[in-house]
Amino acid sequence: MFYRENGQFKTSYSADQQIFPIAQDRWMILALIAFAFVGVPLLVDEYMFRAILIPFLILSLAAIGVNVLVGYCGQISLGSGAFMAVGAYAAYNTQIRIEGMPLIVSLLTGGFFATLVGIVFGVPSLRVKGLYLAVTTLAAQFFCDWAFLRIGWFTNNTASGSVSVSNLHILGWTINTPVDKYLFCLGFLVVFALLAKNLVRSAIGREWMAIRDMDVAAAVIGIRPMYAKLSAFAVSSFIIGVAGGLWGFVHLGSWEPAAFSIDRSFQLLFIVIIGGMGSIMGSFFGAAFIVVLPIFLNQFLPWAGSLVGVDISTAAVSHTEFMIFGALIVWFLIVEPHGLARLWSIGKQKLRLWPFPH
Amino acid sequence: MAFFIETLLGGLMAGMLYSLVALGFVLIFKASGVFNFAQGAMVLFAALAMARFSAWVPELLGLESKFLGNLIAFVLAGAVMFVLAWLIERLVLRHLVNQEGVTLLMATLGITYFLDGLGQTIFGSNIYQIDVGMPKDPVFLFENVFQGGVLVSLEDVYAACVAALLVAALSLFFQKTSTGRALRAVADDHQAAQSIGIKLSRIWVIVWFVAGITALVAGVIWGSKLGVQFSLTTVALRALPVIILGGLTSVPGAIIGGLIIGVGEKLSEVYLGPFVGGGIEIWFAYMLALVFLLFRPQGLFGEKIIDRV
Secondary structure, eight states, rough: OSSSSSSSSOHHHHHHHHSOOHHHHHHHHHHHHIIIIIIHHOOOOOHHIIIIIHHHHHHHHHHHIIIIIIIIIOOOOSHHHHHHHHHHHHHHHHOOOOOOOOOHHHHHHHHHHHHHHHHHHHHGGTTTOHHHHHHHHHHHHHHHHHHHHHHGGGTTTTTSOEEEEOOOTTEEEEEHHHHHHHHHHHHHHHHHHHHHHHHSSHHHHHHHHHHHHHHHHHHHTTTOHHHHHHHHHHHHHHHHHHHHIIIIIIIEEEOOOOGGSSSHHHHHHHHHHHOTTTTTHHHHHHHHHHHHHHHHHHHHHHHHHTTTTTTOHHHHHHHHHHHHHHHHHHHHHHHHHHHHHHHHHHHHHHHHHHOOOO | OOOHHHHHHHHHHHHHHHHHHHHHHHHHHHOOOOOOTTHHHHHHHHHHHHHHHHHHHHHHTTOOOOOHHHHHHHHHHHHHHHHHHHHHHTGGGHHHHHHOHHHHHHHHHHHHHHHHHHHHHHHOOSSSSSOOOOOOOOEEETTTTTTOOOOEEEEHHHHHHHHHHHHHHHHHHHSSSSHHHHHHHHHOHHHHHTTOOOHHHHHHHHHHHHHHHHHHHHHHHHHHHHOOOOOOOOOOHHHHHHHHHHTTTOOOOOOHHHHHHHHHHHHHHHHTTTHHHOOOHHHHHHHHHHHHHHHHOOOSSSSOOOOOO
């Protein structure tokens, strides 16, 4: 009843081509963004920010990056953690080596270097496809793990191998409380999400999708596979690199290479698969799922144990967490292989007809 | 020269073990098109089962002989792997038929998490020893050829022999038995195999079971060398370059690829490592495989990929 596009006539091309053609969508998104910027800081306590919201925002951003590559261009990548690491360390080096470097510029520089590394490790995609490619992207992962651990220059020769940044500020705004951090990340996320949403429906986005659906056919109709694949790698690793910089600078504050290990890559791929491949919206759903689930299990299991009178030790909780997490992933893939985004679009279809489905 | 040969031999031995893990990958990929990330978790799970059973069984039955205890433990662990294979087919694979490769890959990652948790819940998370009575003494070979001879750990030699035996047994199984022929038929063409009455679900159970057994053997060997601990799961990550180097669908490829990677890793670590700060084993194998794939995208022995519109 409320979610219908009847009567919304487009009278110009630009109106027809806007990002959200349906007025309700537009208002919803605007309201959501406004709520995220104004409402959430008023309502939520510090723990929520630190444990859930900030990781959620940054992982969503990274997942958008992964989605560009995996979901839109169809190149399976297990090296996303490495690109995050490149972003974080490059941003760190820019920040400490150049006096008075603005924070945003160093984060974007991190993204730029991640782009370079992404293109280099994207070159095999021109020859290698599918699961072979997935394994070759692991080369990026292990190489970067090694480089940031062993090459002292990257970590400014700190003895412990862990680097830290403090004193984040832009234009006189000092970012130190969780609310500040949240708003900072949210700003990045909104900008990049809108950019990505726009990009994937542009000419280049359609080229990516053509390559994903069948690269030989795409080449036949005149899409250059090299240009399309490498640009997907570039855009994807830029976004992932910025997310990595945020993860290091804002969320962790001080970090070592283990923060961007292969588990991070798997986590990002999980987010994309569970959220829905080829959907910007799905990246948010997936990230929320992956961030909240472990915290929920962590709280829920001891409570459930005490309910039946069993005292569950911390180790057992973490093992059970693993088991339930794994089982849920499998269950989820069986029930909805196209991810939460598919549920969302089914819901939207239903809502259009509601409450008179015939 | 002696040092070079030592390194080479060490690489070959390590490569043999990589081949074992890689073999599990290849078997499953050929028969069901699943890229089984859980192979590493299966290695750990099998090794944990073996380690605990070999401690529990003699205690329960009051056995004196260590050999008998180990044998029973091995059989029991094999049974556990069979149940696991059956459950995976029943609960996971059956429902994911015809899904995309990446979805299946994610499902096996889910299985990985589950197995990691399950293994440690049932068997505990301490570091266990497996003692199958392999001699640990080093021996010197070719003492009359080189000065000082070549130092070889007997344990490695035994391990390599066991691995070679297993590979031989597997290839016999594939070539000579009717089940083996059915497996090869399924690997060649699912539909054709089904149409002549081969049950896919049964084949999958068998294949996962066989992969489980190779995981068990690999787990026992690695476990008796390094102790059974969580880091065993990383063995799978070490074996991944092996399969893409050898070709995802080729059993001989897994073996030869394993040997190449094993040797390459050791030689690079010894001769290249000191110049760049060491620890390059882990990514060198991947780089080797990557560069190789640029020239031959299907791996050494993989089937040629032909794309048609």
